[in-house]
Amino acid sequence: MRRAVVEYRGWKEGYRCGYCASAQGKVSAGMWAHSMTVQDYQDLIDRGWRRSGKYVYKPIMNQTCCPQYTIRCQALRFQTSKSHKKVLKKMLKFISKGDISKAVSEEEPMDSHIEDAVSCSFVHRSESHVSEAELTPLNEDHADVVENEDEDKGETKEEVNVKKAELDSLQICGDKDAAVPGEPSPSTKTVHAPPKPGKGADLSKPPCRKAKDIRKERKLQKLLQNQRCTLEGSPLQAEHQALLLQSSKSTTNQPKSIEDFIFVPLPDDAPHKLEFTRFLCDSPLEPENPPNGPECGYGSFHQQYWLDGKIIAVGVIDILPYCVSSVYLYYDPDYSFLSLGVYSALREIAFTRQLHEKAPDLCFYYMGFYIHSCPKMRYKGQYRPSDLLCPETYVWTPIEQCLPLLELSKYSRFNQDAKAVDEDHIKELGRVRVLHKRTIMPYSVYKKRRKGPSDEASVQQYASLVGQTCSERMLLFRS
Known part of the structure; x- marks a missing residue:
């Protein structure tokens, strides 16, 4: 029987925090894992623990300066946001068409809460074919942030600015001196007139339509035409046309899943080739291959991202009985324009969903810690639906219920049942x-x-x- 062997190191307090820059505000408990079973580690992270190499640590939530809440994404229910789709489309466009337009995008600071036992930089120069290319680590995070998004409306800033320009072009102020009795002041009077070339929409013309909508309509008309030829004079003609229309609408209106972007077939002449390899890596977790588990088994793995024969990123993940837990991401900064942090997180969510098909209990994607007191570390909350772990009762709570509490206090008990206690105390x-x-x-x-x-x-x-x-x-x- 396999057993975990740990050496408890006690509390570590009064040291520097990488989130708020407090010189002595960080408090955590830690232990060295000589070995650990995947079930033990699953139970530990469900109590707020986290590993960095073989060092396993837990923030003392009610004392540390920046409480770090364990966050998990419900991978089976995950829906890509507008910003996530932008990243997926950007990668697909780069691979299939060779588009190398490098849109300026800032990244979140690297998660700096990792204990002193881990070095945060290395140069990969071995057989992985990275020719002296530095791989930048994202410690426990996928911290690329897609900028220019209006979170309240789900619109990019560029789209908002275009709409504002269109509205401005439709509001033409009259001559201030030409007041008309009984009407609004000329300075506030709105006159709708055709815009000048290049200045907004022309209301005298029908609204523009997207090319893909036009193509879908033409395809539907063609299908109807073919059906009409084969069903001419048949009493089932109307029924067939109705079903065809209904099917087309349901397919068009159904939102694309993450797999629709990641596993889309590429053209034969695609200028780039993106490949993935996975292999076990050094870790305190003992690999396991139960018959009802995933084909790759449980344990710690490196996921390598190869572009045209060159490694551009390495993700470290733990595959556990109930989840895929993201540990690190290292990437080549020359390819940061591809938002590799976000892209790899989305791929790992898709991978979690694949593993679930063989291992039904495995259905969550753990993203490390959510730190609400540090605004730049709130991006993990954009992967929804997601839950935060109550630091007192260790029950999962939807993040939407947690955020109002965290706005009031950086440390909060999420379980609102005052009588609830830690069942495993x-x-x-x-x-x-x-x-x-x-x-x-x-x-x-x-x-x-x-x-x-x-x-x-x-x-x-x-x-x-x-x-x-x-x-x-x-x-x-x-x-």
Whole structure:
């Protein structure tokens, strides 16, 4: 039987925060994982823990300066937003047509909460065929942000500006001196007149139509024409035409899924080729291949993004019993114009949905931590529907219910049931499993054998953070 072996390191407090720049505001607990089962880690991240390499840590939410809430996206219900579609279309256009227009887009700062045990920069120069190209790390995040979007209306700033220009062109102010009794002041009078060339819409002409809508209508007319030829004189002609119209409307009105953008067939003469490879990587997670699990098994994986034979990004993910958990993304900054952070997150959501077909329990995409107190780190909330983890009862709450509470206080209990408690809180400290001198024993036995000062306070702290279930499964190393 596989067991996790961990070495609890206690609290680490009074050190610098990368979100608010506080010199001594960060507080977290941590432990070193010599090994860990995928189920144990799944249970730990569902209690607010997170790994960085083999170091597993948990922010002390009611004390740290910038509370970090575990966030998960409901991958099976995920709907691409307008900004997400822009990123997917940009990648598709680049691959299929070779469009290399590099739209200026700022990226969110890299998630800097990773503990000191991890270096945040490297140059990939090995057999991965990156010729001296620096791969920029996005620590635990996919932090590209698609700019120029009006969140309230779902319109880009460019579209809003065009509409404003059109409205302005339709409001022509009269001569201030030419007042007419009984009518509004000339300075506020609106006169609708044909706009000058290049200045807004001409109301005397029918509104413009999108080319794709025109093509769809022509295709529908052609289909109807063919049906008319084959069904001429048949009593079923009208019924067939109605069904055809209904089918066409349902197909047209149905929003595109993420798979419609990612797995679309490319033309044979596409100028670029984007490939993906996946392989196990060094991690404390023990790989598992149960018969009812995904074909690739559970564990930690590298996902390599190859463009025309050159690696441009590497994503690190953990595939767990109930989720795909995003850990890191490293990418070549020469390709930042493709918004690789957003694109890789969307691909990982699509990958989660693929794994769900073989492993029905696997249906969530974990995105690390959501930090509402840092405005630039709120972008994860755009992947919806998503939930945040209550820091006191460890129940999942829709993010829409959490945001008003976080506006009032950076630390908040999301579970509104005042009587609700942590169902997995430590009940029997003596049942905590301990590994001492290669022998597994309950803490109640170890405590009697122990020589020297009591360590009960430290074990109590550890057990309260990992919960009763994990404390009885995992082995707490004691020297």
